[in-house]
Amino acid sequence: MQIVVGLGPVESDVVQPVLGDAMKFVEHPTDADIAEASGAIVRAAFVFDEAQFAKMPNLRVLARTGVGTDLVDLNVAEERGIDVVITPGSNTNAVAEGALAHALHLTKRLGPLTKLVANGNWDQRTKYPVGDFESKTFGIVGFGRIGRRVAELAKAFGMKVLAYDPFALIPEDQRASSIEELVAASDVISLHVPLTEATNQLVNADLLAQFKPGAVLINCGRGALIDLDAAHDALRSGKLGGLGLDVFDPEPPAHHQIFEHENVVLTPHVMGLSVQSTKQTFIDAAQGVRDSLEGRKPQALAKK
Template identity: 35%
Template structure:
């Protein structure tokens, strides 16, 4: 199998190369993102491997199909940047449904604790010889109410950690887990009761701007919101207004809805032209990291492992339409709420 991998950094190549020792695929790495313009570079390759901020819309898919690419292998769990409806019947899309829920959950906790106790500000102060505590006051996490939106593996890991701090847990999920021992409430009740809100859900048409101006207005004035999922779950303009008005206590963000232009790259010598991003960075009660929640040794190992398993499965899948393709994203299945009418989606394509 010939594989072309877009949007790669040295750390990606390190883990992918190590895993490829088991398979011997012919691999070409591209530093740039996958777009309609760069998709033509995939000519002659069987599989395109892409990441969270690649543009895999209809135009890109058409180019990939035209140059003979059989599949898109996402090396991430989310696929909101893939037009799966347009891909349906033309090209396979596979993903890494889980890698390390601990990595993301632990980063969410790290963001929360750093923002709450102002550790990022204290670090800079002490390096300058300033040992003043003014402006660094936080709150006890013990006894506080944490509202968790999304109780998949990452959400449940986050809940376990919060319970270790002695926090009371509320949760919202359109598909509640009756065996999880979690108190489920409506999202509006969760927002109004919680001292901390943490988002752990996918970005879909239904969850786009799930946290908008109306829902931000429901939150307690001192409440903190944490987002390690997808940026567009929060309406950034509405969040800025809420922060300006003092309507919420702060925000800890590992993702941003227009992050593709900046995240994963060094822009320290550039002018940041995204006014919303620069405004968010200007608040002393906002903490932003650059989509690094996944970034642990264990997670990168697992991403490489499952990505190449998916590619190997694609190789074995050639010409055998009666075999179920693991980790495939299927528009037909999505359309029917995950209950594919053709059973196991083996005949959907």
């Protein structure tokens, strides 16, 4: 019987039925289990470096819960012929809902209004004008699976959708010719692009200067997409009306002064970890492991 280990919290009762009777899943592996394992289901925060590979001489496949592989040494995996499975799509809806939740929280001023009621300052309720989604423009940077789902949800609120992605097909009536055009026209901007050399600090002081005054910015992509110092200046000046962050650089983040601003909402990289999406991620990861160990090509493999 082949051993598959969980590295990071992985629910045995979810993955074992997918792996089948010929594989044994070990939720809390010992060093001996790790050394024997043919497969591993690995949580996104787990570092799978050269030293970890060295502990697993029998490893043939590892499956990440998510799509990020920056914590995996893909060079070692390639040298040893080890499949690195990823699980795109399992959390698409969860992340999209999370982006909308951040945007609604900020547009409807839920944070400061909660404090106002809790502190007995009812007479100050007009100090925080409540915004609207209907007839406003939702700008989406990155039009992959998550970006497209965000567009569907935004349109359900009666919003106009504008999207920018030089590598994706976008309906003509939703396509922005540049990111500058998008931010100048959008009331809410949501980031859904990978972190690359080109997108590192994509939202900087120069781009923020072109934002529509009072726009809300949401980042459920990668933390380094935004220059937080520049974003803080934009919040203080009123150029930026609100900022929602589910991702940080690094994670967990050092404290930043922007965290104290009343028009900021923060979540610890959990918008993609809803109950439903987490279960589906485990199922997809287990299926990828089983496919690989049984000689089939997994549905999604990481690329260097």
